[in-house]
Amino acid sequence: MTLPQAPWSQDLYLQALAFAARRHGAQAVPGTGFPYVTHLASVAQEVMAALAAEPGRDGSLAVTAALLHDVIEDTPTPAAEVESHFGPRVLAAVLALTKNPDLPKQDSMADSLCRILEQPPEVAMVKLADRSVNLGPPPGHWTPEKIAAYRAEAQQILDRLGAASPFLARRLAERIAGFGN
Numbered sequence: 001m002t003l004p005q006a007p008w009s010q011d012l013y014l015q016a017l018a019f020a021a022r023r024h025g026a027q028a029v030p031g032t033g034f035p036y037v038t039h040l041a042s043v044a045q046e047v048m049a050a051l052a053a054e055p056g057r058d059g060s061l062a063v064t065a066a067l068l069h070d071v072i073e074d075t076p077t078p079a080a081e082v083e084s085h086f087g088p089r090v091l092a093a094v095l096a097l098t099k100n101p102d103l104p105k106q107d108s109m110a111d112s113l114c115r116i117l118e119q120p121p122e123v124a125m126v127k128l129a130d131r132s133v134n135l136g137p138p139p140g141h142w143t144p145e146k147i148a149a150y151r152a153e154a155q156q157i158l159d160r161l162g163a164a165s166p167f168l169a170r171r172l173a174e175r176i177a178g179f180g181n
C-alpha cells in the first residue's frame with residue numbers, strides 16, 4: 001500500500017526555513033517586532049492552505065518560494081547561492097518576487113507584478129499570500145493616506161494576480177476589506 005504524500009516536500013520546507021532563518025538573522029517584522037521568520041512561515045502557511053484547497057500545483061515550488069521570497073531583497077544572499085541550494089526554478093521565482101532597487105518606488109510594484117506573471121502560477125500565489133499576511137493591523141504611526149495607498153496597492157496585486165488562485169484571491173479580498181478599519 002502506498003502511503004499518501006503531502007502536496008509539498010516536508011524536507012525542502014525545513015531546509016528553506018533554516019536557510020531563511022540564518023539569512024534573515026536578527027531582522028524583525030515591522031510593526032510587531034517578531035523574528036522575521038514569523039512572516040515567512042505565515043506566508044508559507046497561507047500558501048499551504050491554498051495547496052490543500054486547490055490540488056494540482058507544484059507545492060514544493062510554492063512553499064520554498066514562500067519561505068525564501070524576501071531573502072534576496074532583504075539580505076545580502078547572492079542569487080547563485082539560492083540557485084545552488086534550491087535550483088533554478090526557485091531562484092527565478094525569488095527574483096520575480098524581488099523589487100528592482102534601481103526603479104523609482106512608484107514603478108517597482110508594477111514591474112515586479114509583470115515579472116511574476118511570466119513565472120508559474122505558484123509564484124503569484126506567494127505574492128497574494130504575502131500581501132494577505134501584511135494586511136494585519138497597520139502600525140500606529142501610519143497616516144490615513146499611507147493606509148489608503150497600501151490598500152490600493154493590495155488591490156492592484158489582487159487585480160493582476162488573483163486568477164492564479166481563487167482561494168488566495170478571496171482571502172486577500174477579505175483582508176483588504178478589513179484593513180485599517
Ligand code: NI
Nearest residue numbers: 039069070130
Ligand atoms: Ni514578504
